Amino acid sequence: MQPAMRSLSPLTPSDYHAHGVCCCGTPLLQHFHERMMALFAGLHGPETVSASPRGQDSPLLLTNLRLFDGSGAPLRDNVAVRVMEGRIQAILPGDAEPEGAEMIDCGGRVLMPGLIDAHWHTTLAAITQAAAMTADVGYVHLVAAREAERTLMRGVTSVRDVGGPAFALKRAIDEGIVAGPRIFPAGAMISQTSGHGDFRMRHEVPRGATTPLTEQERQGVAAIADGEAEVLRRTREQLMLGASQVKLMAGGGVASTYDPLDSTQFTERELRAGVQAADDWGTYVMVHVYTPRGIQRALRAGVRSIEHGQLADEESVRMMAGEGAWWSLQPFLQDEDSNLYPDAARRESQRQVAEGTVRAYEMAQRFNVNTAWGTDILFNPQNTPNQLRHLAKLTRFYDPLTALAMATGRNGELLSLSGPRNPYPGTLGRIEPGALADLLVVDGDPSQNLDFLADPARHMRLIMKSGRIHKDRL
Numbered sequence: 001m002q003p004a005m006r007s008l009s010p011l012t013p014s015d016y017h018a019h020g021v022c023c024c025g026t027p028l029l030q031h032f033h034e035r036m037m038a039l040f041a042g043l044h045g046p047e048t049v050s051a052s053p054r055g056q057d058s059p060l061l062l063t064n065l066r067l068f069d070g071s072g073a074p075l076r077d078n079v080a081v082r083v084m085e086g087r088i089q090a091i092l093p094g095d096a097e098p099e100g101a102e103m104i105d106c107g108g109r110v111l112m113p114g115l116i117d118a119h120w121h122t123t124l125a126a127i128t129q130a131a132a133m134t135a136d137v138g139y140v141h142l143v144a145a146r147e148a149e150r151t152l153m154r155g156v157t158s159v160r161d162v163g164g165p166a167f168a169l170k171r172a173i174d175e176g177i178v179a180g181p182r183i184f185p186a187g188a189m190i191s192q193t194s195g196h197g198d199f200r201m202r203h204e205v206p207r208g209a210t211t212p213l214t215e216q217e218r219q220g221v222a223a224i225a226d227g228e229a230e231v232l233r234r235t236r237e238q239l240m241l242g243a244s245q246v247k248l249m250a251g252g253g254v255a256s257t258y259d260p261l262d263s264t265q266f267t268e269r270e271l272r273a274g275v276q277a278a279d280d281w282g283t284y285v286m287v288h289v290y291t292p293r294g295i296q297r298a299l300r301a302g303v304r305s306i307e308h309g310q311l312a313d314e315e316s317v318r319m320m321a322g323e324g325a326w327w328s329l330q331p332f333l334q335d336e337d338s339n340l341y342p343d344a345a346r347r348e349s350q351r352q353v354a355e356g357t358v359r360a361y362e363m364a365q366r367f368n369v370n371t372a373w374g375t376d377i378l379f380n381p382q383n384t385p386n387q388l389r390h391l392a393k394l395t396r397f398y399d400p401l402t403a404l405a406m407a408t409g410r411n412g413e414l415l416s417l418s419g420p421r422n423p424y425p426g427t428l429g430r431i432e433p434g435a436l437a438d439l440l441v442v443d444g445d446p447s448q449n450l451d452f453l454a455d456p457a458r459h460m461r462l463i464m465k466s467g468r469i470h471k472d473r474l
Contacts, residue, residue: 072405114157114438119374148180165220
């Protein structure tokens with residue numbers, strides 16, 4: 001059987017959104033609707049987003065490729081990958097017959113799984129903190145929707161959202177209203193009073209029994225909880241809204257207005273209350289924390305993922321390894337991608353974390369801790385285009401294939417901790433039979449370096465999510 005010929009027509013707003021145009025409206029209203037929907041989706045034009053819907057429904061056979069399967073193993077040659085109904089159907093010999101599939105010639109390039117950012121703020125990454133606190137909430141979500149499509153077009157096909165109101169955007173992406181990565185949402189960051197998620201101004205303290213919620217709490221950015229009962233309530237609220245995992249603040253931070261970096265937050269009993277509520281729903285708790293004391297308290301309470309932790313000591317790292325917990329690290333190195341702080345105190349905290357980052361990656365490898373990659377870009381629209389540069393930095397600590405495996409197969413294992421709360425059942429971050437068909441074709445050789453990640457617009461030649469082609473420059 002002859003292979004099907006591939007024809008990808010340019011995408012126009014009317015093609016992409018025809019299903020949403022009201023036929024009973026006036027031409028002017030229809031034109032306005034199309035313009036607004038295009039703005040909401042953040043479309044970049046015909047050379048970026050593919051109009052072809054065929055990839056999800058008809059078989060595809062990707063040929064003439066070098067395969068990185070997400071495990072960290074060496075690249076494989078002389079193979080082909082068959083995709084059907086949004087999943088990897090088979091890995092075949094390179095000369096396999098198409099058998100009715102549409103053939104995609106990868107031109108000898110590398111085929112790899114879609115990337116996974118395990119520490120991403122979907123709603124808060126691409127907007128300044130001032131705008132997030134003062135703008136209309138609709139504006140905040142429009143900015144987030146545009147950034148979601150840009151995230152996908154960088155080759156990031158899944159993100160673990162670690163705090164913020166991402167539920168509506170997740171639904172819109174899942175329903176095909178806008179383009180973006182799969183979102184594993186945590187919902188509001190749960191914080192004690194004076195904790196890392198307490199964004200109140202000084203004049204809002206004290207808080208009385210009848211004091212209304214803050215704007216950040218109403219919008220779902222954060223939730224303040226003190227005592228086991230309140231932690232239970234706030235955790236259960238996020239689970240009710242659809243959280244795939246829960247985020248608690250267990251220590252201070254660099255950017256904090258009030259809580260010092262070395263502070264320990266939530267008692268062990270409070271942390272345990274959140275862990276129990278999550279466990280009752282079959283999922284887990286992750287915590288923001290830097291210090292040994294906070295890390296150890298969280299692990300004793302049953303927390304499964306330590307976010308940051310750059311100030312950990314050997315005892316804490318041994319404990320992480322012993323408990324089988326995950327260490328979700330970010331390459332905070334006080335470099336060109338760091339946030340800029342006007343005061344000396346926060347710059348000093350930033351310096352401590354940067355020094356700790358180098359030690360953390362060394363200890364994570366020495367004690368064989370489950371390690372994830374993420375970026376934690378927050379309130380920094382200038383930095384979101386550099387998302388993958390944060391991954392390329394890992395080659396300072398790991399060989400390129402090991403670093404790339406961390407952002408694919410290993411992060412996929414972390415996402416699976418959500419168990420029955422996993423919104424996308426199936427294997428992510430791997431190219432193997434039955435895995436979800438999130439695939440990239442790239443110009444570059446990850447066995448040598450990850451430099452190609454610094455310019456995804458140029459080097460990402462094909463981007464596929466769930467078997468559907470979102471970008472094709474082959």
